[in-house]
Amino acid sequence: MEQFLHLPTIMVVYALGTLVVAVISLGIWWRDRSNRAFAVLGLASVAGIVGAVLHGLRLVVPFWLSTGLGFPLAFAGIGLFWSAFAVFDNRRPSYLAAFAGALLSLAIYxxxxxxxxxVFRAxxxxAVFGVYNGLAAWEVYRGGLREPLPFRPLACAINLGHALLWLARIPFALFVAPPVDAQEHYAVWxxxxxxxxxxxxxxxxxSLAMLAKDRSERRYRIAAETDALTGLDNRRSFIxxxxAxxxxxxxxxxxxxxxxxxxxxxxxxxxxLAGDRVLVAFSELLxxxxxxxxxxxxxxxxxxxxxxxGAGLDxxxxxxxxxxxxxxxxxIPFEGRTLSITVSIGVAVIGEGTVTLDLLLASADTMLYLAKAEGRNCVRALQLPGAKAAAAGRGGASDQAGAISGRILHSRPA
Known part of the structure; x- marks a missing residue:
């Protein structure tokens, strides 16, 4: 196995990969300072690299430097890694808890x-890495309850799997073989x-970058489908x-x-400004x-x-x-006074059968025009004749206008 897996080479590759993550993360944060999660991830990566390199040089540098300092830096890195997911979901992380592993390492040194x-050190x-990666998985899961991004389940599984890989070392170290023997040979496991x-x-x-990508796509989709002022669907999304x-x-x-x-x-x-306040208040009421x-x-x-x-005419x-x-x-309160409004409403109803959306909208618009023509602040409703109207509606706008017929109900203000 050793001829295929060389631990120092693995550590070098890990350090180089983590360095790439650090550069990318800090670059993202530098371009957009609102991405604080990537600043934390970048710092976590830097701390992890330095800690891993120091510990990897334990045969070259003094023990107090390789392990006494290398361990706390590595633990600070994984604590910050957990914090990055909390920051991503706009929660304030506990940096005392994030650095608890590093502080404990210094205390027992x-x-x-x-x-x-x-064996004890392993x-x-x-335990420290397993707990922090488990906490990262929990942060991803908890964030998904409020913002269910498509990549969250996989990101949660990745971090949970990473935690289990670290925790799996404990029974191997205790019951199979020490990670390093007296001749500095690494155990295969x-x-x-x-x-x-x-x-x-x-x-x-x-996984944090993938979550950020999902969030950006979600925000762009919401912006394309909703009205910026009221938060309701816009016309394109409604149609x-x-x-369907x-x-x-x-x-x-x-x-x-x-x-x-x-x-x-x-x-x-x-x-x-008053007009915008009225529109927002109306939307909330609607x-x-x-x-x-x-x-x-x-x-x-x-x-x-x-x-x-499912709503009929009545x-x-x-x-x-x-x-x-x-x-x-x-x-509607506005600048120390109140505003009041009324609304005219046109209703068009299709019973069992199909109808084109254009016809249904044109029918409701006709009823709305009638409500406004008859004094406003009232409702006018029309029952369309079902599937026959849909057939007539396929002929175009002029045919649709001719197809608007049925029973009209009036509702006047009391």
């Missing part, structure tokens, strides 16, 4: 057991586990989601379109009042939309009117 027993190092640990350590370091729902022919569906009444006067009278399965979006300006899967109109009354009663 004078003991004869530490200085004379390679067990102690395995020690060399093999060192190789696996070096590889898993590299994967563990790169993509609702088209409308493909189910056995479910009634209601489309609600909202338009804030006299919104321009809010901007003209109170300013655009998100709270609509059923859990509803898809809500801001179409632009003061126009909003909502799809209610239910869709009732939900719309209840929301209209809630908006009418809602007072």
């Amino acid at each position: 004078p003991l004869s057991l530490f200085q004379d027993s390679t 067990v102690f190092a395995a 020690f060399v093999g586990l060192s190789l696996l640990s070096a590889l898993s350590n590299m994967f563990g370091m790169f 993509a989601r609702t088209e 729902m409308l493909a189910r022919p056995d479910e009634a569906t209601a489309m609600l379109l909202f338009d804030l009444d006299h919104f321009k006067s809010v901007n003209d009278t109170d300013g655009h 998100r709270r009042q609509m059923p859990e399965n509803a898809v809500v979006a801001r179409f632009g300006g003061e126009e909003f939309a909502c799809l209610l899967p 239910e869709g109109r009732a939900i719309a009117d209840a929301f209209r009354r809630a908006v009418e009663r809602h007072l």
